[in-house]
Amino acid sequence: MKRATIYSIAEELGISASTVSRAFTRPELVKRSVRERILATAEQLGYEPSWAARGLATGRTGLIGLLIPDITNPFFPPLVRAIEKAAAGRGSGVLLVDAEANGAAEPGLVAQLKPQVEGLIIASPRAPSAALKEAVGQTPAVVVNRAMRGLPTVVVDNGPALREAVRNLVADGHHKLVVMRGPADAWAAARRVEAVRAAAGQEGAELVELGPFEAQFEDGRRAAREILASGATGVLAFDDLMACGVLSGLAERGRRVPDDFSLVGCDDVLLARTVTPALTTITAPLEELGNHVVERLDGVARGEAVKDVRVRGELTVRGTTAPAPGTS
């Protein structure tokens, strides 16, 4: 049997297709008794509105494209969830594309996605901004977690939390700290180091900058040697993966966390909660971020001038921070 349409329903009921259409899109315009008969017949015929037809008629596809640099990185699944949820709340679906950690592929993926969607969300992109902006063209788009001139932006600002972390470390008697820089091409890497540097200055702590490192477990693990050599007792890692690597590398060398070292991660990924001891880290308000992103996208689509927004990460103290050895 053929697909049910508003015409088959209309014919069945001896009314016009317009009325059937309205029963679904503007129900208040249709007399109640008629509406009920329409709904019943639709149900019975297994009618489902054609998204293509509706999209063609209204110019809306109801789809948002979401480009993720690497879905395998534990930071992103919760972000994807938050965005998908926010989009669903506005009646949009999410077309997901994963760049598989290949920054150079991003502009091409954006271009592919573009014709299918009403708006684009580009998360933590690694490609040059010019290429990205060219690929985006006139399509409404918002960038997450990277500043980018000419495109609206939603970022999480870990500065205040990092400052608080440094303050706590110093208060705990850690007067020499290591900050581990993230990947050279990660936008957040420079920001985090700057924030830590400023805070260390304010708190009068000595700061050793190490890296750049890849945001990976293995890099953190290998860095344990350098960390030990530095003489510091407090470490701020670029992210949780790196911090977990440090935890492991330190353990291999017979050092205990938090007895001998204090360690702070960033992002609060699942691993941070599951490692032992659980990681002191910085937690981003992802739901809030998802809502801002989708809202912003909506704004851009309506031609409004939207402001960049930054949400604040919060310090989550768990088991890897404690008073320095030799402190009362």
Added chain:
Amino acid sequence: MKRATIYSIAEELGISASTVSRAFTRPELVKRSVRERILATAEQLGYEPSWAARGLATGRTGLIGLLIPDITNPFFPPLVRAIEKAAAGRGSGVLLVDAEANGAAEPGLVAQLKPQVEGLIIASPRAPSAALKEAVGQTPAVVVNRAMRGLPTVVVDNGPALREAVRNLVADGHHKLVVMRGPADAWAAARRVEAVRAAAGQEGAELVELGPFEAQFEDGRRAAREILASGATGVLAFDDLMACGVLSGLAERGRRVPDDFSLVGCDDVLLARTVTPALTTITAPLEELGNHVVERLDGVARGEAVKDVRVRGELTVRGTTAPAPGTS
């Protein structure tokens, strides 16, 4: 300026819209010189074909719906990637929906997804199969990692690898083993226990069955007490998360892995590789699985009778398995 269409290009060039359309969809039917002028003008006008119009005309949306029970579970992101990749290879996009670990929501989400897509991929669903099948209706669909009568299925079969794991443990002198059952509503939970039970019987090992447990770090950690009480020296956990919890719980109680205990996980999630010692576990061929799934979906859509497929997990030996204590 208005959106460019095949008509604006046709007008610009003084040819018919049909020819413009063909230049994109069946280029070999268009004289080369004409085709090149069309492409050039399209480029210059910033033309992008309307997916809605194309979908309406052809009856194809080019979209596959993917329902994931919990994107936050580290097993799924690599699966999502594999499916997205396979779908892209066939020219389809993936509309992602996350059930947020709420099995009861699955049928509703399927119903929502259905009208927008050409086919449905339902990964590791937890909802009752009747409700799921009703929600799927006539839409082509394939189920991943759960058997389900009446819907084509692609599962990973960890039986042989589990058997091999048991054989290795016994060969290493572990004659008393624990198998930790997964969540009661997880289809894979029963299968894994059965496989281990059969293998233990064959290999003459004594088997203690514990659980069911939630597939979470904390449950594994708390189970360490029971494991110690059992007197076993080899543990097969339902999945890697649980295994990592066991690792941690055992460490808290002063037991070392693999010196005092051998431990086998399942799924080979990122965490399995990043924990110390790295987890011996079972690795699923996800790319292969993704290809099978999309292929199957294609088959169903064309009305073919497709066979269920099972791909095989393989044992990946890493650092948590070793000869039993007291073994030469």
Added chain:
DNA sequence: CTGAAAGCGCTTACAG
């Protein structure tokens, strides 16, 4: 190789 025309299934002014 190209064009004219119908059709895909909706929405939405417009008129009543």
Added chain:
DNA sequence: CTGAAAGCGCTTACAG
């Protein structure tokens, strides 16, 4: 509150 009609932007037999 309802209907007739045009239009959204493509594809695709059909005819040439």
